[in-house]
Amino acid sequence: MSFNNTQLQRLADEALNTGKACNGGANADYIPFLASVPSDLCAVSISCCDGTIIHSGDYDYCFALESISKVCSMSLAMQQKGAEQVREKIGAEPTGLPFNSVMALTVHQDKPLTPLVNAGAMSTVSFLDASDKESRWQMILDFQRKMMSQNVKLSNDVNTSEQETNFHNRAIAWLLYAAGNCFSDPMDACEVYTRQCSTLVSCDDLATLGGTLANGGINPVTKEKVIDPENVAPILAEMTMEGMYDYSGDWAFLVGLPSKSGVGGGVVAIVPGKMAIAGFSPPLDEAGNSVRAMAMIRYIANNLNLSVYSPS
Numbered sequence: 001m002s003f004n005n006t007q008l009q010r011l012a013d014e015a016l017n018t019g020k021a022c023n024g025g026a027n028a029d030y031i032p033f034l035a036s037v038p039s040d041l042c043a044v045s046i047s048c049c050d051g052t053i054i055h056s057g058d059y060d061y062c063f064a065l066e067s068i069s070k071v072c073s074m075s076l077a078m079q080q081k082g083a084e085q086v087r088e089k090i091g092a093e094p095t096g097l098p099f100n101s102v103m104a105l106t107v108h109q110d111k112p113l114t115p116l117v118n119a120g121a122m123s124t125v126s127f128l129d130a131s132d133k134e135s136r137w138q139m140i141l142d143f144q145r146k147m148m149s150q151n152v153k154l155s156n157d158v159n160t161s162e163q164e165t166n167f168h169n170r171a172i173a174w175l176l177y178a179a180g181n182c183f184s185d186p187m188d189a190c191e192v193y194t195r196q197c198s199t200l201v202s203c204d205d206l207a208t209l210g211g212t213l214a215n216g217g218i219n220p221v222t223k224e225k226v227i228d229p230e231n232v233a234p235i236l237a238e239m240t241m242e243g244m245y246d247y248s249g250d251w252a253f254l255v256g257l258p259s260k261s262g263v264g265g266g267v268v269a270i271v272p273g274k275m276a277i278a279g280f281s282p283p284l285d286e287a288g289n290s291v292r293a294m295a296m297i298r299y300i301a302n303n304l305n306l307s308v309y310s311p312s
Helices: 005-020 064-081 081-089 119-129 135-147 156-163 166-176 186-197 203-214 229-242 245-254 291-303
Strands: 045-048 055-056 199-200 259-261 268-273 277-278
Touching: 005 045, 005 055, 005 291, 045 203, 045 291, 055 203, 064 081, 064 135, 064 186, 064 203, 064 229, 064 259, 064 268, 081 119, 081 229, 119 166, 119 186, 135 186, 135 199, 135 203, 156 186, 166 186, 166 203, 186 199, 199 203, 199 291, 203 229, 203 268, 229 245, 229 259, 259 291, 268 291, 277 291
Parallel strands: none
Antiparallel strands: 045 055, 045 277, 259 268, 268 277
């Protein structure tokens, strides 16, 4: 199926109206900065594999990447170690529990199961080949920029807000370390993980992240090869299983696209070989997914019959 820009722009505008009509959800309030973001912000962007960007709404507003950063660090780890090593050391199974669950760790002998929950993300950060904390952080930031754009930057305000409230994650990091599933100093891993969640991106940047995966690992805008093609399928598999937290199964049923959400209000969905769709709006459902972003992505995906499970 082919799509023209006029059709995609019309759908983006319609999807934005659909999103704005959704009144449910609330900003994340356990991170003070996120609670202060205007709740009425709403945007949708489409990144096509030819580099075209279609967008509507507040697409240039920069918001916290949060848990979508886990896709970047997981991708970087696969580039360095190979997908099979990441699966063996960290896992490739959905937890079926909230993204910050301690129970999910304890019932599996403190192995995180997936890089896309907090425990697995810290384990992934610790698994990277780096000489120290700062080099570990810099390689993650550089990789985020390669997947998106050079506009990606660390927000000191978001980072400070998160570092001052990340006690739960620090506890998880020590549990990982005690079980041999944290491969660097646990507090360094927790701090760097917190920083990677605190970068600011636009909806267009987020769509480009997805577009890089849709385009076989090549950033569709810069044309730079960022991810080896053989790592793309494992990344998308992880996103399918755990990318929307404990709503991932329903999302696969309703939309059928590998996706990842973040509590900053962003969601990105990948249509392999064609495009990526990103949505942004701060109010979240109980699982931590943006209510409006999901509605916008679902509108476009269903109207274009984009599900990877569709026979046509």
